[in-house]
Amino acid sequence: MKTFLIPVDFSDVAYTAAQYAVDMATYLHASKLIFYHSYAHRPSDGYGEHATYEQATLRHLEKMTAKLYIPAALPKDQFVFIADDKPVKAGVEAIVAEHAVSLIVMGIAGLSDIENTLIGRNTMDVAKSGAAPLLIVPRNHVFKPIRKVVYATDLKDVEYITPAASIIRLAGQLGAETHIVHVDPATQGQTPEKILGKQQVLRMLEPLNPGFEVISEPKDKADGIFDYVKRHHIDLILMASRNHGFFEKLFHGSVSKKLLNIAEVPVVLLKNKPTG
Template structure:
């Protein structure tokens, strides 16, 4: 992973995500970090001129980075500051296209954050876009070496949906043990379609020799996944960005309303295209 994109709104949540991004970039030896702020929702008073507001935003981005803990071996030319008045989703997509972004890192506080705050809505918009792999960092979460990852799947259309190359590349770069989990209290993964889906996903991820488990005790998919995460000390949850509907349901389930406010595990939405 060479280039990280970090959209921020200068909130505490985005500061946490920015520090996590810097620490992960250090861990993975990334060569470029792009800090981006959209001022599409800037107040009507204060700065009247677009150029003046853009310059002020650049100063705020530079000030933000100075507050982060940056390893001494990062040089100033490894940091890029971008500000514009595009909607965040549009701005992010343009930067991804121009800079070959490997990973987008954004913050989130919980379900209430998704529904009621600007950074929450922006994070979900970028997630839905699938412009590049997106890492969503929970509130107050600090980076630690990632030893175990879990790929959550609904075992539907596995051959088309599973971002196998991205999972293999990311788990390989992290040196992480890989798990695959499917929550299915109704059929326990024993329908012909799901048996074939399991075989296919394990074949696709064979280089990682993943552990596979069907969770059948809990009726709610979100609680099943997060229970597995806690039980097995998982450091990172992986999901397919093309399976956004599955992801969205998890993050809007009744159990997630409680879990997302205490969950201490980041989520990565991966594209089918391999990460850089």
């Protein structure tokens, strides 16, 4: 995890995510932090020429970082400021391609935030892009060393879907204990397909020596995952992006949407194909 990208809209939620990104980057000895703002939705009147607005936005980005707590171990010369008038999704994709971004960090406040605020809609757009792993930070969440991570899986198409290289890289760099959880109140994970899926995911993540648990009590999958997180004091939830359709469903009634709404710990959406 060498390069972090932090898209911001200067909201309180964005500040929380930016501080979390700074602290996590310090923890992981990252070499570059890119703070990015899209002004695609700026007012059309009264804000001068494009170049003037870009310069003003870059100054705002610098002022924002000045309000963050920057550990001494993270020199400010590792900060990069980028502003443009591209839609957030396009801007993020361009930066990821140019700077080999390892992790995107964004904030979210909850269900209504996803649907009704700019930072929520921007987070949704970046999730749909799948340009790089996306870490979504809950409102007011403060970074602490990540000791335990859980990978939530539905045990379907395991060999194709599981972002094993990304999970191994991230958990390994964090030095985190790895858990795998599957919520299945109907069959308790005992169908032939799911038994095979369990064997496959354990083999793929063998370097991490993960624990595996089937949760059979809650009927709601998101509640099951969240209960597990609370019981085992999990610090980070990992989920795979199944395919493009996953992102379309993510914020429209899926398990993932509810999980993002109720989670009190950050969630990382990982691409099937590993990145940087």
